[in-house]
Amino acid sequence: MPATIRDVARASGVHVSTVSRTFSAPHLVNPDTRSRVLSTAESLGYRPNRAARALITGRTHNIGLIVADIANPFFPPLIKAAESQSRQRDYHLFVADTNEDPVVEEQLVHALAKQVDGVLLCSPRMSNDLIEKLRKDVPLVVVNRPVEGLPAVVMDIAGGARAAIEHLVGLGHRDITLLGGPRGSWTNREIRRSATAAARAAGATLTALGPHQPTEAAGQAACDAVLATGASAVLAYNDLMAIGLLEALHERGVRVPEQLSVVGIDDIMLSRLVHPKLTTVATPAAAAGRAAVDMLLQDDQEHRATALVTLQTQLVIRDSTGPAPVTPPSVAADA
Amino acid sequence: MPATIRDVARASGVHVSTVSRTFSAPHLVNPDTRSRVLSTAESLGYRPNRAARALITGRTHNIGLIVADIANPFFPPLIKAAESQSRQRDYHLFVADTNEDPVVEEQLVHALAKQVDGVLLCSPRMSNDLIEKLRKDVPLVVVNRPVEGLPAVVMDIAGGARAAIEHLVGLGHRDITLLGGPRGSWTNREIRRSATAAARAAGATLTALGPHQPTEAAGQAACDAVLATGASAVLAYNDLMAIGLLEALHERGVRVPEQLSVVGIDDIMLSRLVHPKLTTVATPAAAAGRAAVDMLLQDDQEHRATALVTLQTQLVIRDSTGPAPVTPPSVAADA
C-alpha cells in the first residue's frame, strides 16, 4: 500500500537506482532529475523503508537503550536526553526495562542486537565478563560503569560520595551509616569504597547496610536498621531510598536534620520537593544520556573503543543535613 | 559476521526453507530435523533477523510509543507497562518524545510508520483531523483521547474531576479555581467541562485559568493569578502543576489546606511525598499502557477499530484539602 522506490521510479520516469541515489547520495544525481524525483516522491508520500535499507547497508539507524527501571526517577531524564540526541542524528530509540534483573538484561541485548546499531547499557547489573561477551554481538556503550576497553560514561560518584562524607564530618558527625544499593551495581561499590575511605581519613566510622533494592520502599523498610546503628547521619545509595527513609523517620518521630542527617545521591526532581528538602549529590543524568549516544555514533572506532567519559557530580546542600546532635537519634526516639 | 539462516542450513544439512520453518512454523517440520536445526542454530548463535522477516511478512514486531514528555512523571509508569506488555508478546518498543509539540508529533508518526506495526499516541496535542489522516499510514491507538472510529483508551477524567469538585464543595468551598493545562489536551477540556458542570450543579463558582504547560514551573508561576481569583480551593490540571503551586504558596506563607485547598490529578509518586500530601485524582497510567498495547495487538480488526476502553479514576483524599476558610487566602496573605 505505501509507495515504494519502484512507484517513485515509474512515476518520475527514471530507474530505481536513480531514486535510491536521490535519497542516499544526492550529489551523484543531476539536479533536474533530483528535483523531479523528489517532488514525485513527495506527492506519492514515499518514505524510504529503513528496514530494507538496513538489510543491505547493515546499518539500522536504531539504538537500543536498556535500563533497570524506567519508573525510577533517575532514568527518565536520561532516556529523554538519549532519545532527543538520537533523533537529532536521525536515529530511533528502542527502550527496554530489565526490572533490575541481570538475566533479562542479557536477553534484551540479544533480542535487540540485530535491530540496532548499538546498545546503551545503563547501570547494568550483569557481570563484566558477560558484558565482554555481549560486545561481540553488538556495539555497546556502558553507562554508570567502566568496562575495560569498552566505551563508557560514568559519573564521578566517588567524588560525590567523598564530598557528602566531608560535608557530614564538617557538621560534626562521627558515626555515619551507608544505606547500600543493589548488588551488582558498580555505583554502589564505588560509593562504598569512596565513603569508607573518606570516613576513615576524617576519623569517622562508617557502617554499611545492604544490599537493598534502589527503591523508596526499601529505604522505608531499612529505617529501623539505620536507627539501630546509632549513627547520626546517613548517606543513601540514591534519593529514592533517602526519601523513603525520610518518610519512615517522620512516622517514627525522628526529626531531620536535628536528630539525624540524611544525604541522597542523584538529585531527582523529587528531592527538592520533599520535606525537608534533601541534601544530595547531583548526577548529570541527561548529560550522560547524550554522551552515551554521541559515543556510540562516533565515527572513530579506535578512539571510541577506549573512551571513558567521566561526568562531574556536585553536592547540593539543602535542608536534610545539619549539625550532629548531642544525643544519638535511636535514644532520642525512645525518649 | 553473525550467522544467517544459510549458515544454519548448510551446517545442519537441510535447506534454508526448512530452517525458516523451524522457527516460524515448527509444527510443519519433522521433530528430528527440527531439533537438529535448533541445536546447530544454537551452536552458531543464530538469531532470526527481524528486519529481513519484516520485509516479507509485513510485520515488524515493533511498536511505537509517542509521548509528550518522557520526564513528566505521569508517563514513566505508562511507558514501563507498555514496554513490559509489548515484550511479553514478543514486540519491541520505540519510545519517542515530542516535547509537547504537535508538529514533532506528526513527524514522529511518519518517521516510525514503516518500522512499526502500530503507534501508541499518548495524550496527543495534534488535531483530530490530523489523527484521522495519520491513521492511513499506520495503525494507531490513542491514549487519553477518544477519536471517532479509532481504538482508544481513555480515563474517566470527567468522573474524577466531578468527584474532586464535590469533595471541595462538601468541605464548604464555594469559589474554586481551575488551574488549566495545555492547549490541545482533550483531558484538559474534559476536566474543564466536567468541573464547570459539577460546580454549577452544586451552586459554586468556577474560575478557569490557562492554558498552561503541564509543569511544576507553570504551577509555581500561576500562584499569583490563582490567589487573585480569591478562590478558597484549586483543582489543577495535574499533580505537577499542583505541586508547583504548593511550593509557591509555601513561599508566600499561604497555608494549605487551612487557607487554600489544592487538588491535583494523576497521583504520581511525588504526590504522597510532598508536604502537605496532595489530595488527587488517581489515574491508572500503567493499566492504560497495557491496555493500549493489547488493543493494538488485538487480532480482531473489526472490534479493535471501534473500541473505546475507559479506565476508572479515583479520588484520593490526603492532606492538601480541608474545610473552606472564613477569610479568603488572598486577604489573609496580605495581612
Add this chain to the structure above:
DNA sequence: ATGAAAGCGCTAACAG
C-alpha cells in the same frame, strides 16, 4: 549521470 543486475536475510507458495 543513469541503467542493469545482483543480492542483503528471510518467507511463502508450489512442487515433489
Add this chain to the structure above:
DNA sequence: CTGTTAGCGCTTTCAT
C-alpha cells in the same frame, strides 16, 4: 515433510 523458486524494498557494483 522438505526442496525449489521467487521476491519483499532497497543499495551497490558495474556498465554504458
